[in-house]
Amino acid sequence: MTFFNTVKSSTNQSLDILEGHRITVKREDLIHSVVSGNKFRKLKYNFEEYLLNDNPTVLSFGGAFSNHLAATAYAGKIGNVPTLGIVRGEEWENKVEQSSTLNFCQNQGMELRFVSRAVYREKEKGNLVKELRSKTRNLFILPEGGTNELAVKGCEEILTEADQEFDTICSCVGTGGTIAGLINSASSQQFVLGFNALNNPEVSNTILNFTQKENWRLESNYTFGGYAKVSAELIVFMNNFYQQYQIPLDPIYTGKMLFGIFDLIKRKKWSWGKNILVIHSGGLQGIRPMNLQLKKKRLPLLNYG
């Protein structure tokens, strides 16, 4: 599929040496002009599989800022695959225009269904999917966040031969698919440190499902209270980071991870290697809808993106 051939390989960008630690950012956010970062990697083999089947419809799930829904909608449009998105929160039905993510999904031709949080929680097990299955021929269900075996396979392509020089690899963790791919492709001398972006007690099990190795750990002290929660301190850090390095970070994942890395090193709590590769997994489409939320809460805004 041509869409997935348009991926550029990502470049590594060095930051300053921070207290003896060499930090390099892998700019996965730049691999595609519309769908940046890991969601692209996660869809690649999934969409290749779909296209082997006849006329599938792709169903997936996400919140009003979901990078995964946006990526799926776009891939569907380019690949001529109908897409259906189940959105968490009925209230969004009447305010789609307040989420540039949902707007984008609709503009790509994705059909959106809005459901309550209770229905969403039961999404795969409940009646919703059963009903859709009975109405739609050849329905392919991509899990929330896109994490499955083929997604992990796609994420195994993030690290290259040249990246063997790094001793520590840092990744954001949501559903765990991305870090599982990194763990699988890292060498046995490399250590993979994941930064949880939300409180998800199940995530270690997901990672263990997709990888056999043990050279990894999760850091859970930088979730900022949960998924898509932010503080003024985090926003100020991200704005300063952009000013210093011209690297835009997203507020849900990569901003929290870099805050954590800098904080641990500065407080001399970093117990990992000193030659660090940080995976910038993208997610930049989430900046605009987040700024709307920040404005409502009278918090500082992200001044880039």
Ligand SMILES: *Cc1c(COP(=O)(O)O)cnc(C)c1O
């Ligand atoms: C979804 C996402 C992640 C988390 O990936 P998982 O595979 O769900 O752990 C990290 N960074 C960004 C920018 C994302 O959009």
